[in-house]
Amino acid sequence: xxxxxxxxxxxxxxxxxxxxxxxxxxxxxxxxxxxxxxxxxxxxxxxxxxxxxxxxxxxxxxxxxxxxxxxxxxxxxxxxxxxxxxxxxxxxxxxxxxxxxxxxxxxxxxxxxxxxxxxxxxxxxxxxxxxxxxxxxxxxxxxxxxxxx
Amino acid sequence: xxxxxxxxxxxxxxxxxxxxxxxxxxxxxxxxxxxxxxxxxxxxxxxxxxxxxxxxxxxxxxxxxxxxxxxxxxxxxxxxxxxxxxxxxxxxxxxxxxxxxxxxxxxxxxxxxxxxxxxxxxxxxxxxxxxxxxxxxxxxxxxxxxxxxxxxxxxxxxxxxxxxxxxxxxxxxxxxxxxxxxxxxxxxxxxxxxxxxxxxxxxxxxxxxxxxxxxxxxxxxxxxxxxxxxxxxxxxxxxxxxxxxxxxxxxxxxxxxxxxxxxxxxxxxxxxxxxxxxxxxxxxxxxxxxxxxxxxxxxxxxxxxxxxxxxxxxxxxxxxxxxxxxxxxxxxxxxxxxxxxxxxxxxxxxxxxxxxxxxxxxxxxxxxxxxxxxxxxxxxxxxxxxxxxxxxxxxxxxx
Numbered sequence: 001x002x003x004x005x006x007x008x009x010x011x012x013x014x015x016x017x018x019x020x021x022x023x024x025x026x027x028x029x030x031x032x033x034x035x036x037x038x039x040x041x042x043x044x045x046x047x048x049x050x051x052x053x054x055x056x057x058x059x060x061x062x063x064x065x066x067x068x069x070x071x072x073x074x075x076x077x078x079x080x081x082x083x084x085x086x087x088x089x090x091x092x093x094x095x096x097x098x099x100x101x102x103x104x105x106x107x108x109x110x111x112x113x114x115x116x117x118x119x120x121x122x123x124x125x126x127x128x129x130x131x132x133x134x135x136x137x138x139x140x141x142x143x144x145x146x147x148x149x
Numbered sequence: 150x151x152x153x154x155x156x157x158x159x160x161x162x163x164x165x166x167x168x169x170x171x172x173x174x175x176x177x178x179x180x181x182x183x184x185x186x187x188x189x190x191x192x193x194x195x196x197x198x199x200x201x202x203x204x205x206x207x208x209x210x211x212x213x214x215x216x217x218x219x220x221x222x223x224x225x226x227x228x229x230x231x232x233x234x235x236x237x238x239x240x241x242x243x244x245x246x247x248x249x250x251x252x253x254x255x256x257x258x259x260x261x262x263x264x265x266x267x268x269x270x271x272x273x274x275x276x277x278x279x280x281x282x283x284x285x286x287x288x289x290x291x292x293x294x295x296x297x298x299x300x301x302x303x304x305x306x307x308x309x310x311x312x313x314x315x316x317x318x319x320x321x322x323x324x325x326x327x328x329x330x331x332x333x334x335x336x337x338x339x340x341x342x343x344x345x346x347x348x349x350x351x352x353x354x355x356x357x358x359x360x361x362x363x364x365x366x367x368x369x370x371x372x373x374x375x376x377x378x379x380x381x382x383x384x385x386x387x388x389x390x391x392x393x394x395x396x397x398x399x400x401x402x403x404x405x406x407x408x409x410x411x412x413x414x415x416x417x418x419x420x421x422x423x424x425x426x427x428x429x430x431x432x433x434x435x436x437x438x439x440x441x442x443x444x445x446x447x448x449x450x451x452x453x454x455x456x457x458x459x460x461x462x463x464x465x466x467x468x469x470x471x472x473x474x475x476x477x478x479x480x481x482x483x484x485x486x487x488x489x490x491x492x493x494x495x496x497x498x499x500x501x502x503x504x505x506x507x508x509x510x511x512x513x514x515x516x517x518x519x520x521x522x523x524x525x526x527x528x529x530x531x532x533x534x535x536x537x538x539x540x541x542x543x544x545x546x547x548x
Contacts, residue, residue, distance in 0.1 A: 064414070064415075065414075065415060065420065065421065067467040067468065067471065092478075096411070096525050097523060097525055098424070098478045098525050099473070099476050099478050100473065101420075101422045101423075101473065102468075102471040102472065102473060103471050103472065103473050103474065104471060105471065118467070118470075118471065119467060119470065119471025121471075123414075123420035123421065123422045124411050124412065124414060124420050124422075125410075125411070125414065126411065
């Protein structure tokens with residue numbers, strides 16, 4: 001009988017060792033499935049600090065595979081709406097080496113610094129970038145928004 | 150020693166749990182649910198074609214779809230290549246109509262949901278698409294004046310009940326088209342604007358009738374959909390809804406490591422976009438640069454959404470209005486095809502380059518560079534077992 005318990009104890013020892021090794025591997029491995037995502041804040045300062053820009057879907061929700069309108073709101077640091085801005089939009093998926101599937105355009109000025117951006121379409125899940133070049137009386141600046149679906 | 154036996158029992162239980170039911174994370178379940186046919190909404194109304202959901206128009210469209218009279222020599226119809234018993238495709242590497250074309254026939258299930266048509270998206274509506282093969286010299290090879298006369302002679306009464314009175318054809322030439330041979334082009338150029346518009350109007354209505362019929366062609370539920378439904382609702386899978394271990398591995402790879410779902414997403418397994426995936430050209434066929442050359446064609450098409458033959462208003466024209474017109478990513482970019490039914494319709498790709506799914510998976514694993522432009526795909530480390538599993542999963546979309 002004693003020898004059976006000895007075998008069991010050895011088995012237990014090996015199992016414990018295995019659990020220990022697995023624990024070390026899992027606890028120290030980089031969490032590749034949860035990488036630190038890009039900054040997805042919807043309001044940010046433009047790259048040279050000229051404006052404060054917000055970028056939000058006009059109807060509140062992002063729907064994959066559909067043409068949607070978004071709103072780009074531009075204000076100065078002091079909160080004054082930026083009017084008469086010329087806006088060009090580019091972007092793409094940085095991990096898939098392709099650009100946007102559509103050519104979004106600023107189609108309307110809605111007042112209070114708000115510009116309607118039409119033709120936005122995200123055809124895939126993943127990390128998208130939208131880059132805005134903004135030119136107004138106060139000067140020209142750029143801003144990048146990340147959208148993760 | 151009781152604690153020891155309890156511990157051992159627990160270890161055994163944990164090990165057994167690992168090889169029982171298919172184990173999907175919540176994120177995987179969400180992705181699987183998004184691929185199931187039950188998440189496919191009904192087709193949106195096509196406001197550019199006010200006859201899209203008119204049954205009489207669909208019935209006439211069905212007649213025209215199968216009518217070989219709708220060709221120059223009376224031997225080719227839409228159904229010559231879009232075969233009703235073959236998922237509305239023809240199993241050939243390149244379609245053969247009056248002549249030999251340079252592209253694979255696309256199947257039609259769910260086609261009413263496409264924003265762009267043909268492999269390169271050179272048309273922007275289902276009805277504008279239906280007109281194109283009618284005048285392509287390699288497909289139906291006819292001309293729009295001849296089609297208008299044919300409709301009046303053969304289906305005049307049916308046509309007028311749907312679309313209203315046909316124009317007066319007494320002075321209309323028998324053969325004329327801006328896309329025809331030199332003689333037909335010369336006749337077209339000599340016609341008055343009113344005459345051309347009358348012919349174009351009848352021709353557009355032919356496309357609208359055929360499109361109304363094609364809207365009824367929808368994908369059918371598959372084994373994958375039954376599996377997905379049970380997985381999502383937590384029901385016990387029964388019969389053919391049970392997936393083998395290989396099929397489960399294939400599904401996990403499809404939505405995971407193999408990145409297939411990046412482009413083959415949603416219940417139709419397509420993002421409706423255009424991508425360069427490094428598919429090689431076919432020797433002997435004319436140069437083919439895909440989407441980049443289709444942009445000018447859809448812009449120039451008088452039957453596009455901005456044209457005079459659209460019904461409804463221009464708010465339906467968002468895809469054309471915000472189309473990417475000039476970008477390196479369009480070079481040799483082709484439409485992501487739906488994968489529903491794909492396993493039973495080789496060969497694959499826009500010119501039938503690959504004869505089996507094994508070849509397709511091998512192509513995507515290797516990710517060879519494109520002959521022109523830049524391929525979007527990256528090499529994958531897939532074992533033989535994993536490749537076979539991907540193919541096994543794809544077959545569940547055809548059963």
